Amino acid sequence: GAVVSQHPSWVICKSGTSVKIECRSLDFQATTMFWYRQFPKQSLMLMATSNEGSKATYEQGVEKDKFLINHASLTLSTLTVTSAHPEDSSFYICSARDTGTSGPRGQFFGPGTRLTVL
């Protein structure tokens, strides 16, 4: 149980295009999901907290108009990188909070999406 999927696993796009990344909790409900970004050989940095049915909360320095987050259901959150540029190339990882599990042990990570912008 407690599986989180991400789609696509990798994507290559041209500069100026938009890319949508999906994060799904497959066997549990997740009212809260988190989006992280990881540059090569670096740690994960939190980008935003996504709450079902409400606006996402962005970390300082993350452009909300560039990284659009939608959490329309209890099992799906999407991150759209708008007008992507080469500096947006990164590994994007989501985690989902199992609503039915108390405490921080109920967070589960997706496998990540590698975005390369040419």
Next chain:
Amino acid sequence: AQSVTQLDSHVSVSEGTPVLLRCNYSSSYSPSLFWYVQHPNKGLQLLLKYTSAATLVKGINGFEAEFKKSETSFHLTKPSAHMSDAAEYFCVVSITNSGNTPLVFGKGTRLSVIA
């Protein structure tokens, strides 16, 4: 604020020798702590977690970690390294105990295993 410090950015051991990856935490309350492993170009895999139960936590693949409140440490150990253990390891702390807040990652320790 909660944070973790991984004291070594890179650790190199010979196959069959013990592994020690060090982590110190800072927290205003009794924290929840985790160790995750990330193999090259792969996602995160949870090795083990401490959530105020037994202070010695056993994880997968022979890894274990001991929560020491007096030293604010949560070091990861393994008695005998295997080539497949070569990866990036992250010590992680939860901001709160509610589970509704994100996890804070250390900068990571790259483990190399020499044949």
